[in-house]
Amino acid sequence: MTTPPEPLTDHGLFDAVVNLCKRRGFVFPSAEIYGGIRSTYDYGPLGAQMLRNVREAWWRAMIQERDDVVPIDAAILTNPKVWEASGHLATFTDPLVDCRNCKERWRADQIDGACPNCGSTDLTEARPFNLMFKTFVGPVEEDASVAYLRPETAQGMFVNFLNVVTSMRRKPPFGIAQIGRAFRNEITPGNFVFRTREFEMMEMEFFVPPADSPRWLQYWCEERLAWYQRYGIASEKLRLRPHDTEELSHYSSGTTDVEFLFPWGWGELEGIANRTDYDLSAHEEHSGTTLEYFDQATGERYVPHVVEPAAGATRTMMAFLLAAYDEDEIGGERRTVLRLHPRIAPYQVAVLPLSKKEALTPLARDVLHRLQRYLMCEYDETQSIGRRYRRQDEIGTPYCVTVDFESLVDEQVTVRERDSTEQTRLPIDDVVHHLLERLDL
Amino acid sequence: MTTPPEPLTDHGLFDAVVNLCKRRGFVFPSAEIYGGIRSTYDYGPLGAQMLRNVREAWWRAMIQERDDVVPIDAAILTNPKVWEASGHLATFTDPLVDCRNCKERWRADQIDGACPNCGSTDLTEARPFNLMFKTFVGPVEEDASVAYLRPETAQGMFVNFLNVVTSMRRKPPFGIAQIGRAFRNEITPGNFVFRTREFEMMEMEFFVPPADSPRWLQYWCEERLAWYQRYGIASEKLRLRPHDTEELSHYSSGTTDVEFLFPWGWGELEGIANRTDYDLSAHEEHSGTTLEYFDQATGERYVPHVVEPAAGATRTMMAFLLAAYDEDEIGGERRTVLRLHPRIAPYQVAVLPLSKKEALTPLARDVLHRLQRYLMCEYDETQSIGRRYRRQDEIGTPYCVTVDFESLVDEQVTVRERDSTEQTRLPIDDVVHHLLERLDL
Numbered sequence: 083m084t085t086p087p088e089p090l091t092d093h094g095l096f097d098a099v100v101n102l103c104k105r106r107g108f109v110f111p112s113a114e115i116y117g118g119i120r121s122t123y124d125y126g127p128l129g130a131q132m133l134r135n136v137r138e139a140w141w142r143a144m145i146q147e148r149d150d151v152v153p154i155d156a157a158i159l160t161n162p163k164v165w166e167a168s169g170h171l172a173t174f175t176d177p178l179v180d181c182r183n184c185k186e187r188w189r190a191d192q193i194d195g196a197c198p199n200c201g202s203t204d205l206t207e208a209r210p211f212n213l214m215f216k217t218f219v220g221p222v223e224e225d226a227s228v229a230y231l232r233p234e235t236a237q238g239m240f241v242n243f244l245n246v247v248t249s250m251r252r253k254p255p256f257g258i259a260q261i262g263r264a265f266r267n268e269i270t271p272g273n274f275v276f277r278t279r280e281f282e283m284m285e286m287e288f289f290v291p292p293a294d295s296p297r298w299l300q301y302w303c304e305e306r307l308a309w310y311q312r313y314g315i316a317s318e319k320l321r322l323r324p325h326d327t328e329e330l331s332h333y334s335s336g337t338t339d340v341e342f343l344f345p346w347g348w349g350e351l352e353g354i355a356n357r358t359d360y361d362l363s364a365h366e367e368h369s370g371t372t373l374e375y376f377d378q379a380t381g382e383r384y385v386p387h388v389v390e391p392a393a394g395a396t397r398t399m400m401a402f403l404l405a406a407y408d409e410d411e412i413g414g415e416r417r418t419v420l421r422l423h424p425r426i427a428p429y430q431v432a433v434l435p436l437s438k439k440e441a442l443t444p445l446a447r448d449v450l451h452r453l454q455r456y457l458m459c460e461y462d463e464t465q466s467i468g469r470r471y472r473r474q475d476e477i478g479t480p481y482c483v484t485v486d487f488e489s490l491v492d493e494q495v496t497v498r499e500r501d502s503t504e505q506t507r508l509p510i511d512d513v514v515h516h517l518l519e520r521l522d523l
Numbered sequence: 524m525t526t527p528p529e530p531l532t533d534h535g536l537f538d539a540v541v542n543l544c545k546r547r548g549f550v551f552p553s554a555e556i557y558g559g560i561r562s563t564y565d566y567g568p569l570g571a572q573m574l575r576n577v578r579e580a581w582w583r584a585m586i587q588e589r590d591d592v593v594p595i596d597a598a599i600l601t602n603p604k605v606w607e608a609s610g611h612l613a614t615f616t617d618p619l620v621d622c623r624n625c626k627e628r629w630r631a632d633q634i635d636g637a638c639p640n641c642g643s644t645d646l647t648e649a650r651p652f653n654l655m656f657k658t659f660v661g662p663v664e665e666d667a668s669v670a671y672l673r674p675e676t677a678q679g680m681f682v683n684f685l686n687v688v689t690s691m692r693r694k695p696p697f698g699i700a701q702i703g704r705a706f707r708n709e710i711t712p713g714n715f716v717f718r719t720r721e722f723e724m725m726e727m728e729f730f731v732p733p734a735d736s737p738r739w740l741q742y743w744c745e746e747r748l749a750w751y752q753r754y755g756i757a758s759e760k761l762r763l764r765p766h767d768t769e770e771l772s773h774y775s776s777g778t779t780d781v782e783f784l785f786p787w788g789w790g791e792l793e794g795i796a797n798r799t800d801y802d803l804s805a806h807e808e809h810s811g812t813t814l815e816y817f818d819q820a821t822g823e824r825y826v827p828h829v830v831e832p833a834a835g836a837t838r839t840m841m842a843f844l845l846a847a848y849d850e851d852e853i854g855g856e857r858r859t860v861l862r863l864h865p866r867i868a869p870y871q872v873a874v875l876p877l878s879k880k881e882a883l884t885p886l887a888r889d890v891l892h893r894l895q896r897y898l899m900c901e902y903d904e905t906q907s908i909g910r911r912y913r914r915q916d917e918i919g920t921p922y923c924v925t926v927d928f929e930s931l932v933d934e935q936v937t938v939r940e941r942d943s944t945e946q947t948r949l950p951i952d953d954v955v956h957h958l959l960e961r962l963d964l
Contacts, residue, residue: 107690113602113682115810124683127593127691147895149902152568157721161554178662187662217656221619221628241554249548250568280598369556454588461590
């Protein structure tokens with residue numbers, strides 16, 4: 083019944099997905115009625131649901147299905163000494179130059195000796211510009227009240243290391259994980275939600291005995307690559323890319339990126355780094371608190387090394403959308419379909435009464451309520467059933483349940499599957515079970 | 524088997540819960556190794572899980588189980604014109620005075636004519652101090668690049684109103700909901716996580732035809748009160764309190780708080796406000812964009828009125844902990860028990876092999892893996908079984924599953940219930956089903 087999709091050009095794919103995101107309520111420019119604010123986005127109803135599903139899928143794999151990782155949820159605005167110790171205050175910078183003529187400011191490594199605005203070559207020396215957003219806590223704007231919006235969630239795990247070890251009675255190897263917003267005052271954000279100043283991270287710090295960090299780095303590279311495949315990205319669109327020595331962050335002895343083949347080329351979804359004992363040792367030094375682990379069994383005492391898989395939730399969502407986007411033909415009619423994994427799709431089920439006639443409403447809503455207990459459902463009763471199927475295909479809903487006039491008599495409904503468009507007639511009492519089984523929920 | 528608990532004094536209750544939170548990993552002072560930062564907290568493993576459960580319970584009631592509310596997820600740093608239009612730039616202030624002698628700054632309504640620091644009465648006139656945190660976006664610190672950390676999530680719903688109506692084909696009455704961090708530069712935060720500068724809100728804006736807003740206000744008061752009861756707070760610890768006229772916010776024509784009886788008295792968990800057309804009209808005026816809804820069926824055109832239930836996630840978590848805390852006696856031994864609702868408790872199940880002996884490990888881990896597919900589980904194999912039960916009681920885990928040497932022979936395990944401490948012997952194959960049924964999951 084379905085014909086193979088025509089391949090989309092990569093540029094066409096990007097435009098198609100960005101357009102779909104806006105039109106169907108995945109992503110809106112932030113405060114669009116005020117002209118937005120550059121490279122800032124609000125997630126609409128479908129995007130908010132999908133982001134939640136991305137978080138949930140990560141939480142499930144990284145925390146729920148394991149017994150060696152625990153979560154935390156740390157403050158965005160914390161003690162600024164954390165950023166002094168982590169090295170962010172000193173080294174988390176981009177080199178900027180000022181044009182002496184027109185006073186514009188540019189990233190030194192992105193211009194060619196002359197101001198892109200006025201053409202002047204009268205530029206200052208490059209100076210480091212810190213990428214952390216700064217604010218003041220309390221009623222007085224003075225140095226003592228400066229605070230920064232966290233540029234990564236990782237430090238929350240390091241400064242809470244001792245508290246977690248003690249309260250949760252943990253010993254290495256074990257991990258602390260966190261999902262949350264982070265902020266970087268990027269000079270050149272862009273590529274839709276790929277690089278934004280405010281973004282959401284899913285990070286885990288895995289604390290291990292020092293000698294074990296290389297093999298744990300290997301382990302987490304494989305685990306994380308498999309996670310993207312598990313949720314529907316084909317393996318040929320994914321790769322692991324180890325960093326060159328000169329590319330490494332100041333804290334890393336080895337980093338491998340999980341990359342996705344974006345329409346503009348390979349781009350990072352996640353970095354998996356061997357942060358060694360860089361962070362814990364730095365916090366030891368700056369706080370004066372011992373952050374060693376004492377192994378009672380072996381009598382060993384050591385500062386654990388840390389392997390960190392750090393993923394971007396919003397760019398992961400974008401990769402899922404790009405990987406899922408497809409166009410094909412059904413019975414001679416062209417359709418757009420998002421072949422999203424059922425756990426990632428915004429809605430798992432749409433309940434569609436065949437017509438708006440009142441006779442169908444009570445039964446259709448009864449079916450809806452049964453399903454809502456377990457699943458995110460859409461209820462849609464306007465326009466032709468074919469058009470409503472297309473609409474659900476376009477937002478990736480894996481199943482539609484149609485209630486028709488026959489349902490009033492035989493207490494059965496039609497379940498339609500998104501990818502195959504196959505329809506199955508089922509007793510209403512079996513629908514919940516039927517769907518939960520197929521949705522792997 | 525259980526004896527009635529002795530009543531705790533309220534002060535004792537507060538101390539007991541705060542102590543438990545620190546000791547068992549619910550809440551830590553933020554960046555404690557650096558001496559923290561006043562009234563800022565990091566949520567430890569159990570707090571992070573519990574906060575997630577609070578969010579999920581809200582999402583389930585407000586979005587998943589309804590078909591008239593959709594979520595969004597808006598940026599924390601958005602266009603500052605939003606705060607000009609909303610009135611926050613002009614009116615979201617506290618009155619502050621400076622001491623001319625020692626230069627300290629105080630909230631005018633909280634001091635008594637003299638500086639609490641040096642006793643001087645040489646104070647400035649009170650001036651309004653804006654409670655929004657300010658930062659700069661981009662490389663230059665100038666007025667044109669100012670941005671504010673959102674002091675509420677609500678405005679994200681108002682500025683996206685049109686985009687949601689269009690992309691989701693919605694008509695009033697319908698709601699837009701959001702969970703997220705907000706920030707207020709409070710001069711006097713306090714009472715543990717009750718009032719903090721960074722906090723998490725769960726807000727929903729319900730758009731209705733203007734004439735219908737009073738009855739929707741009533742509806743949402745009842746719904747929201749019932750939600751707290753559904754998740755385990757006794758009705759005598761909850762009340763609805765309508766605001767006096769002089770207490771109303773600048774945008775509200777009527778507000779009712781859901782209050783909880785905290786150890787220090789009644790305190791707000793949630794405000795339910797009739798915001799009228801204040802916000803949409805203000806955004807119409809400031810953005811020049813029409814934010815009317817046109818009802819094709821009736822030909823009516825109107826700016827919807829808005830009823831807003833706005834809850835605090837972190838203070839809700841605190842209320843759940845206070846309401847659940849109990850001490851009783853089991854077989855002559857005193858225990859602490861958190862009688863948390865199973866959907867709110869950090870872990871739903873603990874899997875406990877009777878001993879650490881290797882013979883039990885494979886079976887215990889098999890039981891663990893079966894349960895982890897559906898539930899947040901803890902695995903604990905150290906110390907006596909009685910002590911481990913106490914530990915689970917103290918953090919509110921509703922069920923423990925014990926694997927013993929007999930289990931290797933009869934393929935059965937013991938399920939122990941937290942509140943009654945009743946134990947049931949069950950075939951391993953039935954455990955998942957047995958627990959899912961009892962946990963209402």
